[in-house]
Amino acid sequence: MMDLDPSVPLKIAVIGAGLVGSLNACMLGKRGFKVDVYEYRQDIRKSNLVKGRTINLALSHRGLKALEIVGLDNSVLCKHAIPMRGRMIHALDGCQKPILYDALEKQSIYSVERKYLNELLISAGDKYENVTFNFEHKFMRLDSTTNTLDFQNKRTGEIFRTTADLVIGADGAFSAVRREIMMKQPMFQFSQTYIEHGYLELCIPPTNDNKFAMLPNYLHIWPRSTFMMIALPNQDKTWTVSLFMPLSKFGELDSPERLSEFFEEYFPDALDLIGKDKLIKDYFATSSSHLVSIKCQPFHYKGKCVIVGDAAHAMVPFYGQGMNAGFEDCLILDQLFDQYSTNTDTILEEFSKRRCDDAAAICDLAMYNYIEMRDLVNKRSFLMRKKLDNILFKFFPSLWIPLYNSVTFSSMRYSHCINNKKWQDKALERAAQVLLVLFLPIVIGLFLMLLYSFYSVDD
């Protein structure tokens, strides 16, 4: 690919017209490349449901920074996103306590509907003359010697053959591009880990006077230690509720009676808001979904093919960073195109170097955050540390960035976010030791004074 004429635009095939694929197509289209997007599903703008996907997502700093490149950040934020300032913790007795995400600058994350955002991105791509969307096209194979790609047209069953200088696999956690190209390369590191917990989506309807049934500007959490429920607000005043539990627990709740009892015991306030009949109807209408975490390395194959988004780093949803990390992939690719023009050999190699460790880091952070959300938010030690972090952040804003802030409200590399947190933990531990050493003489002094006064009285 080194000998490509930089004045001739690249011909790029993007596999997948989901969130990450279509944003990528917009960015590449803006550069004047010839972009063909191939999507297995039908056009989401013409379909009603995105099966097996969560309905809404939490958009934050990294995602917004990427949308900015194609001028979409404001159109998302102003019209169709609901800011969430913090977590609203629901105790067993129905008491609610907020924990702000950013106590200092009051920054929010944004609840946005997947379907709306995906449609917006496809339509934005469609506006470029040099970007074409091909729906219901199944990726079959890539012949990397001739750069030939085969797709099956799902309507006609016919095989469609084309060529591309570069293939971008944005085809999700079960990526065919990853399976057909990356997995066949020697030295391709790969792991897929299913957690023992699954999820199921429910819904809290608006009140009778068509208002939000709970305070809208929060991500509501019912942390119950080994399981949890969360709720994100939607434009139509409904709440998308996700119940996360051990898969075995889903198996146990196999009758309307057991389900009701379970909700009465653990989520009595939510039960009132959902309504018992609706709960039973929605719960038994679907089965629980699995949660998978995928790590791999490298993300590219020569200068010919690269995977981005869930195809490269599917993660459990607990940090709300799946889409944001995927959008940041596009941003980083875009920056590498700025830097290296059409030298895809270097661009893709640098992309793997720059991104693999960070992707693995956010996968790990997402795993950790499930424990924080379902359990730690209930602990005093967690809340005290949060307060201490906020105070230190206030006085040393560039030095002491708390973990959640670095992940959600900054562009700090994910791997650095983890190292940063480790450094903070160590610093606090040291500080505690120093305090102990400083106070020990005082305590001993006080004790001796007490002894002395005791004997003095005796005298």
Next chain:
Amino acid sequence: MMDLDPSVPLKIAVIGAGLVGSLNACMLGKRGFKVDVYEYRQDIRKSNLVKGRTINLALSHRGLKALEIVGLDNSVLCKHAIPMRGRMIHALDGCQKPILYDALEKQSIYSVERKYLNELLISAGDKYENVTFNFEHKFMRLDSTTNTLDFQNKRTGEIFRTTADLVIGADGAFSAVRREIMMKQPMFQFSQTYIEHGYLELCIPPTNDNKFAMLPNYLHIWPRSTFMMIALPNQDKTWTVSLFMPLSKFGELDSPERLSEFFEEYFPDALDLIGKDKLIKDYFATSSSHLVSIKCQPFHYKGKCVIVGDAAHAMVPFYGQGMNAGFEDCLILDQLFDQYSTNTDTILEEFSKRRCDDAAAICDLAMYNYIEMRDLVNKRSFLMRKKLDNILFKFFPSLWIPLYNSVTFSSMRYSHCINNKKWQDKALERAAQVLLVLFLPIVIGLFLMLLYSFYSVDD
């Protein structure tokens, strides 16, 4: 599968006629099942080379126990295996020091040629009327609703369709059965990890008077800390030499001069035995191979399909347990057939329960043993521990089984071998603490006596 008539023999398709597939076919054939073995390669009995595979293997207790079932243990041991009593450590100056594998009972592991053993197993299977080997048949797909299997005949290109009650995937580290069946199941845990080191095979020829160039009853090791070379004896008095190094190091040795210098510096005695010309010829005739470790879970899909051997748990070769673990898979499957007749639902479920953790354990142990072989064997602390282990093993033979013995000379579950070692480490640590507490008063007492005597003299 629960409703199979136990009086009607199962129809079983074994994919892969390598070591594990053909031993499995023998065991199943012995039970009277209708067994069809499908192998991608041509009949090894008619071919000269097994490309990309090590030429010889170390057979030990677990492998022998499995061969016993089909009456093959003695025919392997007596005729075609060379016992290796221990490691022979080659220092830089050419000094050789043995470390016995089993100082107490003098048990050996056995160097055996892959091709010989594979041929023996295929021929043993061929003797059963109900076992058929189909070579040059590529596994394509399994339709699990109809139990239909498709193969491509590699000579004619034709698709061959058949049915089977049970499919056994013994098709190696890059198993098509695993890819086409297991990988498509939800909750299938999978990881493939390539290590940064590779290997290349060389050869030490016999002496001019056709004798072994080194003491034959040892596995010779040149441990060089970050890399190593090993040699296993062959029937024809040659030695198969494997050089294990970081892949980058192989890249650096890109000229005959650099290669010679490297061998002169690190393996001078081996260089004399191989011969400089032969070394250069053999080294540059092939390129280094990668080393992969594969873990997954479960090993089965319903009562219909199961993977065994490298398909289920490919490992790096440093514990000499790859084949032995695969043979033990066959043995455990055989025991489960004893226990549950033709109830494949239960047999396969129990197989995963019984085997997945152990497979992961031996994969980890194999990774660890590279460090032991290339580095620890040079350390005094390692040799002292080995001596202490041997003493304790002698006095408490059923209580204190050293790690290497438990893995290589027993049928202890691999996961128990690891736990056993952890327990031993902890016990030794405790013992050291107790000794310290016991001896401290004595040391203090001695010190005080010394002080006293010093002052007494002054008086």
